Amino acid sequence: MMKMNPMKRSCDYPMLPIEDAWRRIAAALASLPPVRKPLSLVSGLVLAEDIIARESMPTFAVASMDGYAVLSSDDSSKRSITGEQDAGVKLDLAVTEGTAVRIMTGAPLPIGADAVIPFENTFEEAGVVHLLASAKPGANVRPVGQDIAAGEIALPKGSVLEPAEIGLLASLGCSRVLVHPRPRVSIMVTGNELVAVDATPKPGQTRDSNTLALLAAATACGFDAVALPHPIGDNACVLEQALIETLAGSDMIVTSGGVSMGTFDLIKPLLARLGEILVGRVAMKPGKPLTFAMIHGKPVFGLPGNPVSSLVCFEQFVRPALRRMSGQRLLWRPCVQVRLAQTLRHDPERTEFQRAIVELEPRGFTAHSTGVQGSARIKSLVGANALLILPVGMGDFPAGSRVMALLINQPEAREDLSLCHAIPAKTAILSRRLLGLFPPADDVDGRRLKRGGNAFSFR
Numbered sequence: 001m002m003k004m005n006p007m008k009r010s011c012d013y014p015m016l017p018i019e020d021a022w023r024r025i026a027a028a029l030a031s032l033p034p035v036r037k038p039l040s041l042v043s044g045l046v047l048a049e050d051i052i053a054r055e056s057m058p059t060f061a062v063a064s065m066d067g068y069a070v071l072s073s074d075d076s077s078k079r080s081i082t083g084e085q086d087a088g089v090k091l092d093l094a095v096t097e098g099t100a101v102r103i104m105t106g107a108p109l110p111i112g113a114d115a116v117i118p119f120e121n122t123f124e125e126a127g128v129v130h131l132l133a134s135a136k137p138g139a140n141v142r143p144v145g146q147d148i149a150a151g152e153i154a155l156p157k158g159s160v161l162e163p164a165e166i167g168l169l170a171s172l173g174c175s176r177v178l179v180h181p182r183p184r185v186s187i188m189v190t191g192n193e194l195v196a197v198d199a200t201p202k203p204g205q206t207r208d209s210n211t212l213a214l215l216a217a218a219t220a221c222g223f224d225a226v227a228l229p230h231p232i233g234d235n236a237c238v239l240e241q242a243l244i245e246t247l248a249g250s251d252m253i254v255t256s257g258g259v260s261m262g263t264f265d266l267i268k269p270l271l272a273r274l275g276e277i278l279v280g281r282v283a284m285k286p287g288k289p290l291t292f293a294m295i296h297g298k299p300v301f302g303l304p305g306n307p308v309s310s311l312v313c314f315e316q317f318v319r320p321a322l323r324r325m326s327g328q329r330l331l332w333r334p335c336v337q338v339r340l341a342q343t344l345r346h347d348p349e350r351t352e353f354q355r356a357i358v359e360l361e362p363r364g365f366t367a368h369s370t371g372v373q374g375s376a377r378i379k380s381l382v383g384a385n386a387l388l389i390l391p392v393g394m395g396d397f398p399a400g401s402r403v404m405a406l407l408i409n410q411p412e413a414r415e416d417l418s419l420c421h422a423i424p425a426k427t428a429i430l431s432r433r434l435l436g437l438f439p440p441a442d443d444v445d446g447r448r449l450k451r452g453g454n455a456f457s458f459r
């Protein structure tokens with residue numbers, strides 16, 4: 001007969017591979033319903049409608065340099081000046097053979113004129129301009145509709161509204177646009193042992209570092225985050241009340257602590273009672289007890305309390321989830337192949353996210369470990385710009401071997417998660433911004449980065 005260990009506890013939740021856990025999370029999340037907002041409040045948001053240009057840009061033929069508006073077909077080198085056209089008003093001026101109109105950048109082209117000769121290529125004497133260069137048709141003129149034709153889609157749905165997009169919308173006269181709002185995320189930190197940052201912990205107590213670290217993680221990715229004023233004790237009734245109250249004003253709740261197997265780990269049973277747990281354990285290190293539930297139609301992430309675990313789980317699941325809710329298409333950080341500077345020990349049963357500093361060296365990207373990788377050792381994340389992905393079943397990685405690294409200080413550049421976890425992955429997409437940061441001819445996932453003008457591009 002098998003001897004039973006009365007202390008052995010089992011977890012009801014299967015340990016999901018990271019991809020499966022994300023699939024379940026993603027299937028439960030939709031982008032928040034769009035709202036119409038003034039252009040001054042949409043920076044960083046995702047457009048929820050196609051913007052059709054109601055008018056052409058530019059709306060009138062316009063001089064793009066200060067100079068003289070002329071007829072390009074007229075080959076005389078002297079023209080008498082018949083007037084001056086400034087920007088901001090449309091005078092009733094016309095250009096004919098032998099004449100020119102002095103014109104300023106941004107001014108409407110006089111009737112008949114089809115080119116502007118810049119001041120630098122002329123001199124003026126007694127009402128006559130002497131041309132030192134001939135004009136090609138259309139020279140220094142922006143014709144009607146050169147940028148955008150009326151009726152065309154000026155900005156498609158799904159565009160991220162960065163400064164250029166906002167400038168374009170402003171120039172088209174779109175003062176209010178339909179956007180997906182930013183999710184409001186509430187941070188709820190739990191644990192009997194926790195005290196405020198400015199308190200002196202008594203024996204057995206720990207300062208709550210997760211409230212501020214998670215708030216910073218949420219604001220770093222542009223979300224409106226609030227935290228409960230104090231950590232909540234491990235008490236089922238108090239936790240339930242706090243969760244229900246917080247849910248009302250939030251689009252997502254992120255809890256910290258209390259998701260493991262201890263006597264005072266009450267979050268999983270609470271979430272199971274109030275809604276449905278879709279992810280209860282994930283085959284990742286750190287972060288095995290990561291929990292995801294839908295409660296009253298809203299997502300709740302239960303992050304483990306260890307400081308590194310909570311931030312790595314935030315990075316790997318909460319951040320992409322928030323981006324998905326805000327309508328973003330690119331959810332995942334860029335991923336590059338790196339060479340290990342040190343041998344790394346690895347738990348072969350879980351995908352491990354080891355913290356590292358990735359540097360570009362002549363032979364390519366090299367990863368230097370940040371040292372001891374304990375999930376309580378927040379110093380292992382300090383200064384890290386990458387999470388090295390050590391996949392399941394691979395054992396230790398000797399120095400010099402190649403692994404994939406998520407560049408956690410670079411903006412999201414990929415739509416698809418799975419590419420990064422397959423080693424050796426041969427595909428990765430780097431954001432244009434990222435490409436600008438690294439020198440040429442570096443091998444990135446088997447593709448070459450090549451210099452192209454000032455930027456770098458894949459070939």
Ligand code: AMP
Pocket residue numbers: 189190191193194206207208209210211256257258259260262265303304305306307
């Ligand atoms: P738990 O996930 O509640 O089992 O906590 C795991 C470990 O993380 C324990 O050593 C806790 O004291 C620590 N911990 C939990 N929450 C926090 C927090 N907010 N700040 C710092 N450490 C924490």
Ligand code: MG
Pocket residue numbers: 190191192257258264265305
């Ligand atoms: Mg605890």
